[in-house]
Amino acid sequence: MPDSFDYIIIGGGLAGLQLALRFAEDPYFNNKQFAIIDPSDKTENDKTWCFWEKGKGNWESIIYKSWESGRFLTSSKYLKFQLEPYKYKMIRSEDFYSLAKDRLQSLNNFHFIKDSISEIYETTMIAHGAKQYQATHFFDSRINSSYLKDKKSSLLYQHFKGWIIETDSNIFDPDQFTMMDYRLKHNNSTSFTYMLPLSRTKALIEFTFFTPYLTEESVYDEMLMSYIKEYLGVDQFHISETEIGVIPMTDFPFHKDNTPSITKIGTAGSWVKGSTGYSFKHTEKKTAKIVANIKAGKEPSYELLNSRFRWYDAIFLDVLTRNNEMGEEIFSKFYSKNTTKNILKYLDEETSLSEDLKIMFSLFDVEFIKSFFRKGM
Template sequence: MDPVTRGPAGTSDVVVVGGGAAGLSLANRLVGTGVATVTVVEPPDGPARPAERTWCYWDQGGDDLDEAVTATWPLLRVHGPDGSPLTVDPAPSRYRMVRSTAFERLVHARLEGAPGGRLLRATADTVRDVPGGAEVRCTTPGGRTLTLRSRYVFDSRPLPALPPARTQLLQHFRGWFVRTRAGRFDPAVADLMDFRVPQPRHGLAFGYVLPLAPDRALVEYTEFSRTPLTTPQYEAALGHYARAVLRLGEFTVDSAEQGVIPMTDARFPRRTGASVFRIGTAGGATRPATGYTFAAVQRHSRAIADALRDGRATVPRPHGRRALAMDAVLLRALDTGRIDGPAFFTGLFRRTPPQRLLRFLDGATSVREEWGIGLRTPVGPMLRTALEVPFLPRRTHPAPGTRESPP
């Protein structure tokens, strides 16, 4: 990748296609460091723009996203299948929530205030290589055609179909932002996985609770399985979780969110041309075994900015090969039913020091640490699966609409 250089008026060093978590995170990093001039192409208002979304990640705080953070939690909790709670303190890390509207407002303001920043509301029609860089052809809300030229294009739009995979599950969910009549939540504790819900015949299910105040929280029902539910099915599962498990008493639902995230060992193309790159879920940033994307997007954005600054040849991978190999084994073990999902994830939290576990989930542990974690999992089923996975064929799976959000 050649170092970026300033082009003529009306061009940018970089065009970012898509204004979701990945696109805006990269633009934020590039204008914040002054590495490149940036044009972000976002869909105009209308059906092409997604509804407000929630993104969560763990961080030690003090990053440049503090203004967009809605809430933080110093403690994490898991409820095992038997109902027993396990609370861990991952200090100095905290779990953080970012709402897409606040994130967009923050990055849009930074783009407006940066000499090399630009936000364009238009529909990106085509992206292709041209001599000396790449171009994006767009249609404005008024129907006018624009052609943007740049040294590089980073495209975050969803793929029309997922690449072939050996294993593909879906993380699908629906959440309610609830308001209770009495205080029912502890604002210091985020419930990451609550397995006190009926388990599906295939895959696993859990509740997810992010308190915003003693009487307000995001309450979600999530499944890892092959096919999504219907909205009435999610509503029934959420109602059971809120009333029978959490026993919230009288409450109202202020708003809802729903989504599907691919959990797949597919090989995502990071480069689709000499000067065109994929980022976000389309570029493989979603962690296959957990569905977490936002933290990986931040790391990947930093790595891309460093590569542009230093003139390195390629954009690095969002996740390391070793982490992806471990995820492929876990996905297969879950999909075949060789391991009990609720017991597996509860055991990870129960037997692994919190900071090490978070590093493991982020793909930042050493081989020695991973070996120690592996010995505390069902060794026989995992070993059998590890020996099987390299010989499995990759095949095409259905690709439902995807979006980034917490698991």
């Protein structure tokens, strides 16, 4: 195992492995040496990723389930929507890790190293055990924790706990997922239930918060139990898997830590969609752009982010940070006053300015005007 590489990727999660696969698929990098360094072996199913896309994509072999229709619910609304020409797709992290490692470990120029990195100095990186690694460029997924104290940025946490439950009777409609169900909320917060039916007797059910604070694990359990019993009418069920997570939703400029020799990736590079927490397809686009930039002789981080959409996200986050009780109202307008196609196109950051304005007007509220000026572009 060499200690010197052309490129080192710090972190073997979603961003690091998608980037490594991009490099591996391009013959331009066949003579380059890569290291992927992570303290974990990534063998467990620690996450579920969902995304929407048209037709078949790059991950069809590991799609666990997909849906062509969904629903959005509040105490006064029931909206059913068709996703055509999109599909909503689910991937289990263990399947993604396995696919990525199988592909990369078959190549002589990709090396997996189990280690934890403490510092990077120009072209030299030092692990916690004082071992040194050298590279021409580093792709770093470690998060700059200063966002927690930054008073200029808005910060919400998307935090959740989910159960995969199994029942004895046919309870679920496996052809329709629930994007948001606001009928059950915790106190006066933006909180909702998200449900992915996997069969008629099996579903992933998550209780999710978009809040400026975190909560005790017992709160998730209480809300999940209430939803299953009161809204699904299920008394007898078995919990086969549990998932818990926290995603920072912020307009903090993580990407400003990029340097000529270090490119921040994933959450650490501002790749997570600030207003939703979705990252899978955004990561796919960012990794493709990095590879194209390097081949064009540009810095890997060149034009990776869209400042217009970051501004939109900053406005949204500012509204919910200051008025967290407005979540149900905002998302209700979003889903009821716009077509599903335009919603998904907007969240993919592929809409035109005129299309953006239509969506903005559909959300109109005096609080958005205040945040518009607070978060001047």
